[in-house]
Amino acid sequence: MKESFIAAVPVLRKLENAGFEAYFVGGSVRDFLLNKEINDVDIATSATPEEVKQIFSKTVDIGIEHGTVLVLFQDHSYEITTFRSEAEYEDFRRPKEVAFIRNLTEDLQRRDFTMNAIAMDKDGNLIDPFNGENSIKNQIIRTVGKAVERFQEDALRMMRAVRFVSQLSFKIEKETLDALISLVHLLENIAVERKQAEFDKLLCGVDRKQALELILQTNIYSYLPGLSNKEDNIKLMFEYKLEKLNRREMWSLLIYCLKIEKSGIEEFLRGWRIPLKEIREIQLILHYLYKRFETSWSLYDLYTAGKDVFVSSETLYLVIKGIEDQNTIPHYLHLYEGLPIKKRSEMDVTGNDLMRWFNKPGGPWVKELLFKVEQAIIAGKIVNNKKIIKEWLMECNHN
Structure with missing residues (x-):
């Protein structure tokens, strides 16, 4: 068992000693089975939020209406959520009401994909009623139960499926993909902020090109800000090697492929609810990218761009030009580090x-x-x- 789980075992034990069930759940268990790095450990329990607050002395109500309490324990913080079932969903994105229950299987049954519906006890034993471990072994993205029902409950799950293709290099099984294609129009009910969070992760995954192809194949792109009727432009991204690009560089490349005028960049990114600070950074990357197409970097351009921006602009320039040799970046970094000043102050x-x-x-x-x-x-x-x-x-x- 990995260190992050071992550190959290006393939390599970404390809940069990109080007479309740408690398990590790969700993405942390999935990533453990994939031998990936684990960031946050989530815990599910049969204890109600009030009972959790009675067991632990330091808690924060972060989503108590949905059964989630943040517990501060031994210099760590853990989100502990009560087993719950969810009534009929409203607007294809949220349940009308949440009922706290005492049954783990029912709690796992409400989750999106089988690979995310696995629990693990404090001893490392898996509780896997929906064969999620098998899905992980076969690298398959499959909904828990009927795909149509899961996507109608929360339409964002369709984007999550494609995002997991990007992050995990898994395939979406046929029934799930067919349901996605038939219900993709429900994405119009989803807030832009939620779509942007998924698209951000999709753009940074190891298999981002396959995910972008699925965005087109499933028509998801038609329900994303500024991408409707831009299929041919999005396809331009497939011509480039995307693997080494970071998030800002991927957004910059997307804008480059969409052929958006400089004056329209801010409007496009605001449509995605991108923070203004990031909009300015992306605008700078593109400004110096277009300048780079015309000439080499001058010392003054390196100075005004700053290290992060010129590295991103040069990286994009090399990708777009199809230049494999990236020796120019160390060269310009050397020139930058030799500048007598790095900013006007x-x-x-x-x-x-x-x-x-x-x-x-x-x-x-x-x-x-x-x-x-x-x-x-x-x-x-x-x-x-x-x-x-x-x-x-x-x-x-x-x-």
């Missing part, structure tokens, strides 16, 4: 210095002169030293 001169030296009030000239100094420092024409900068400016002004 590191300049040994301020606007106040300039106004004092030239005995003039502030104005556009201050910004222009700071820019001139900045360029000179980056180009190695002058040293980043206040005295030397002043002498250089006075000499330039005199000439």
